[in-house]
Amino acid sequence: MPSATDQDRIFAALANATRRELLRLLRDDGPQPVRALAEHFAMSRPSLSEHLKVLREAGLVSERRVGRQRIYRLEAAPLCEVQDWLGPYERFWRAKLASLGELLDRIPHEEAQ
Amino acid sequence: MPSATDQDRIFAALANATRRELLRLLRDDGPQPVRALAEHFAMSRPSLSEHLKVLREAGLVSERRVGRQRIYRLEAAPLCEVQDWLGPYERFWRAKLASLGELLDRIPHEEAQ
DNA sequence: TTGACGCGTAGGGAATCTCCTACTTATTTT
DNA sequence: AAAATAAGTAGGAGATTCCCTACGCGTCAA
Numbered sequence: 001m002p003s004a005t006d007q008d009r010i011f012a013a014l015a016n017a018t019r020r021e022l023l024r025l026l027r028d029d030g031p032q033p034v035r036a037l038a039e040h041f042a043m044s045r046p047s048l049s050e051h052l053k054v055l056r057e058a059g060l061v062s063e064r065r066v067g068r069q070r071i072y073r074l075e076a077a078p079l080c081e082v083q084d085w086l087g088p089y090e091r092f093w094r095a096k097l098a099s100l101g102e103l104l105d106r107i108p109h110e111e112a113q
Numbered sequence: 114m115p116s117a118t119d120q121d122r123i124f125a126a127l128a129n130a131t132r133r134e135l136l137r138l139l140r141d142d143g144p145q146p147v148r149a150l151a152e153h154f155a156m157s158r159p160s161l162s163e164h165l166k167v168l169r170e171a172g173l174v175s176e177r178r179v180g181r182q183r184i185y186r187l188e189a190a191p192l193c194e195v196q197d198w199l200g201p202y203e204r205f206w207r208a209k210l211a212s213l214g215e216l217l218d219r220i221p222h223e224e225a226q
Numbered sequence: 227t228t229g230a231c232g233c234g235t236a237g238g239g240a241a242t243c244t245c246c247t248a249c250t251t252a253t254t255t256t
Numbered sequence: 257a258a259a260a261t262a263a264g265t266a267g268g269a270g271a272t273t274c275c276c277t278a279c280g281c282g283t284c285a286a
Contacts, residue, residue: 005130007130007133008128008129008130011124011127011128011129011133012128012243014124014127014128015121015124015125015127015128016121016124016243016244017118017120017121018244020120020124020198023202024201027201027202027205033262033263034262034263034264035261035262035263043244043245043246044245044246044247045262045263045264046245046246046247046248046263046264046265047244047245047246049263049264049265050243050244050245050264050265051244053264054243065252067252067253067254067262068252068253068254068261068262068263069253069261069262069263070262070263070264074202074205076202076203076205076206077206079199079202079205079206080206082195082199083196083199083203085133086192086195086196086199088137088140089136089140089187089189089192090189090196092140092187092189092192093189093190093192093193125273129273129274131274146232146233147232147233147234148231148232148233156274156275156276157275157276157277158232158233158234159233159234159235159275159276159277159278160274160275160276162233162234162235163234163235163273163274163275164274165234166234167273180232180282180283180284181231181232181233181282181283181284182232182233182283183232183233183234
């Protein structure tokens with residue numbers, strides 16, 4: 001493949017449970033150095049560094065150096081792009097949920113008889 | 114790896130431009146047999162079949178046999194799950210866009226001077 | 227029934243992913 | 257200055273991805 005698009009990089013970054021958990025930690029606990037993040041994983045620290053690199057290259061986190069630490073911070077902008085991509089599909093699952101709703105509405109009626 | 118979760122399968126399925134384009138075609142042009150889908154790609158048809166398999170295993174498409182054709186249809190429910198996953202991040206990019214908005218609001222003022 | 231069609235599966239090759247254990251670099255502490 | 261700390265990089269093993277060609281299976285047409 002010639003070159004990955006931004007979208008490719010974003011979706012690929014999200015396609016891994018460790019990386020999604022990293023994003024969640026940065027969201028819920030705020031910016032943190034690598035060491036603090038690493039405490040939540042069984043994985044080796046260098047492996048985690050590489051996951052952070054993937055997130056960085058997708059624009060999902062940013063890094064700022066403080067002494068010998070590197071504080072990682074969540075950058076949610078690329079997720080906005082995911083949201084936008086999702087938009088045109090929304091009516092499809094709304095349609096599904098609506099017809100499920102109708103179905104569920106009918107059950108109590110029948111039980112009431 | 115022990116076993117991929119539903120989320121893993123969904124995000125991984127979306128992490129490929131060909132598969133996202135397949136979903137778009139099914140969304141915009143409705144349910145279609147493989148042959149019709151294949152016309153939009155330079156790729157070999159068997160390769161496309163495998164992409165469809167990945168989408169099927171993620172629950173993003175369903176298949177129904179009609180004669181010797183298999184009609185694929187978009188199933189958007191898993192995308193609803195993506196939407197839900199995105200929810201807790203929303204306030205982060207809203208915050209970013211808001212402060213960008215303030216910044217942009219200021220420019221015309223300064224130019225008006 | 228023979229051949230063409232629509233589609234999936236098998237098997238394989240190149241590239242990429244995900245993990246590891248060293249090792250390097252930069253900074254802080256003693 | 258030496259040791260310790262924080263984190264990235266190098267290199268490699270094993271699994272997975274993504275593409276291909278060849279082939280098998282079921283269905284329809286001649």
